[in-house]
Amino acid sequence: MSRILVAATPVTGHTGPLLRIAAHLVDLGHEVAFLGGARFAERAGAAGAVFHPLPPEADYDERDFDASFPARRSVPPGPARVAWDVMHVFGDPLPAQLRSLRQLLAEFPASAVIHDNLFLGGVALALSAPAADRPTVLSIGVSPLGVPSRDTAPHLLGLLPPVDEEERARYAVLAESLEERTRPVHAYLSGVFAAAGVRLPAGPSGRVRAESADHYLQLTVPGFEYPRTDLPANVSFVGALPLPAGRDPWQPEWWPALSWARAAGRRVVVVTQGTLANVDLTELTAPTVRALAERRDLLVVAATARPDGAQALHDALSDLQGLPTNAVATGYIPFDALLPFADLLVTNGGYGGVQAALGYGVPLVVAGETEDKPEVAARVEWSGTGVNLRTARPSAEQLSAAVDKVLDDPAFRERAHALRSELAEYDALSLIAELATGPGGA
Structure with a gap:
């Protein structure tokens, strides 16, 4: 049996899938440690994993973002807030996440680390050493695949793939414009990675995050994702996780x-x-x-x-x-x-x-x-x-x-x-x- 470390961003939509993965690994007889938000301790224990809380500087409650990130409320929804979140909600916790991963691995020498795709401490761990000198790193895509491609529109704009060469060219120009506008975000993240002692490679962040892992596993099927002729070789579609079965037999009176x-x-x-x-x-x-x-x-x-x-x-x-x-x-x-x-x-x-x-x-x-x-x-x-x-x-x-x-x-x-x-x-x-x-x- 193996020792496996599972780590999750302290957001329900990220932690829930990782807890299901942890529970399955426990059911198979593996030893599993779970690194996550303090409010998920009970659920991790119910999954059979040994829970370890993220340090306070990397933990927060998404039900009240304003408490942890008071500056966020002044950022208008849309691209500006997405950029802010990438830098501060997901970026700033990285050094503490990586430090916790390394401390845990010293006590619990896991052969594999599994993390959600926006747990950037996992990305930093993968980038910090050659594959032979660290655990196997698996990144779980719990949100739409953000790997840029000549076959898709720029990510997060909600645009459909190009239908002809004219639209492909228009998207390429749009991508260049967006890259220029998001350069400060990449520069900020580079600084966060550097503070943790890791160099962030150049290039679009979505591709860097995906390619850093030994296996990037997208939780869907090809029929729900845009085809890409330039998809990184380490990206695989594994289907969706089964829904957790309802444990409470109670049903409302209107059932x-x-x-x-x-x-x-x-x-x-x-x-x-x-x-x-x-x-x-x-x-x-x-x-x-x-x-x-x-x-x-x-x-x-x-x-x-x-x-x-x-x-x-x-x-x-x-x-x-x-x-x-x-x-x-x-x-x-x-x-x-x-x-x-x-x-x-x-x-x-x-x-x-x-x-x-x-x-x-x-x-x-x-x-x-x-x-x-x-x-x-x-x-x-x-x-x-x-x-x-x-x-x-x-x-x-x-x-x-x-x-x-x-x-x-x-x-x-x-x-x-x-x-x-x-x-x-x-x-x-x-x-x-x-x-x-x-x-x-x-």
């Missing part, structure tokens, strides 16, 4: 309505803003419920992923005097229980949630424009599995039209089913374990 709706020929529309961007339910959840209010052909399930979500949504719908009769609201509900009933998912574009929906063959309507969400939405559009609304605050009219478009055109469900079949061909956990513990990783 039988799902079966009743199906029996009555009504279609089920689930709407969610995920587990992080769900503070303001007036962005997507409330407008969706409002857009579909009182439609007899639909049952709308608002999955708010917050304990006070039902009441918060009721308050946001004061113009309707609360929830319409064709809608129900819940806090946290396991997606593995809910998605089998869904005919459509309306989402703000969280990468993991979209992969989960496609794993059940559920088509999508996506409304997101912060962080990497435009890239997720663009891939939904490109793959034919749903509609990209290109805004985080769609109107009721936009939502109603998009829902009808997806539900009425069988092509969307057919493409979602095709992705479900492709995802079913992969076993992400086994593939990751094999690379982490097989020849070169054991």
Whole structure:
């Protein structure tokens, strides 16, 4: 059996997948240490891993970024905030992350280190020594693949791949302009790496981060990612991670309505803003419920992923005097229980949630424009599995039209089913374990 060190950025969407990987490795009999945010200690212990907290200077709670990064609130959403996050949310913790990795490896000589793609301490570890002189490093792509390519548009703009040479040339000019504008970001990161005693290679950061790892493992399938003729050889698609099974047998009192709706020929529309961007339910959840209010052909399930979500949504719908009769609201509900009933998912574009929906063959309507969400939405559009609304605050009219478009055109469900079949061909956990513990990783 092997010793494996798993490290995660202290953000739910990054830590959750790494915890699932850790649990699988423990189930296989490997010794696993988990380096992550303090608030995930209990979950790491439940996974069977030995938990080690990140030092305070590398730990924070994404539910209240303002507390850890007060300057962030003055940066407008969009490219400026993305650049700020790269430098400060992900960049600044790097020296402390690397120091913790090295201290742990001195006590726990792991043969492999597995980290999420934005845990830059893992990137620095890989760059700090030849492969023969350090553990095998596996980087897990928990967000859309950001490796630049002549076959794609510049990353994070939410643009579809070029369709001809004219558009390819236009994208190349755009990429040069963006590279010039982001040069200060690369310079800042170079300084952070240097402070940790590691040289950051020149070149686009997305490619450098990917190529630094011995194995860069993207949590999706080729059918949901733009083809690249210049993809680095160390990048592999391993499929999506299975959803964690709901451990609580409790079901809300409205649960039988799902079966009743199906029996009555009504279609089920689930709407969610995920587990992080769900503070303001007036962005997507409330407008969706409002857009579909009182439609007899639909049952709308608002999955708010917050304990006070039902009441918060009721308050946001004061113009309707609360929830319409064709809608129900819940806090946290396991997606593995809910998605089998869904005919459509309306989402703000969280990468993991979209992969989960496609794993059940559920088509999508996506409304997101912060962080990497435009890239997720663009891939939904490109793959034919749903509609990209290109805004985080769609109107009721936009939502109603998009829902009808997806539900009425069988092509969307057919493409979602095709992705479900492709995802079913992969076993992400086994593939990751094999690379982490097989020849070169054991």
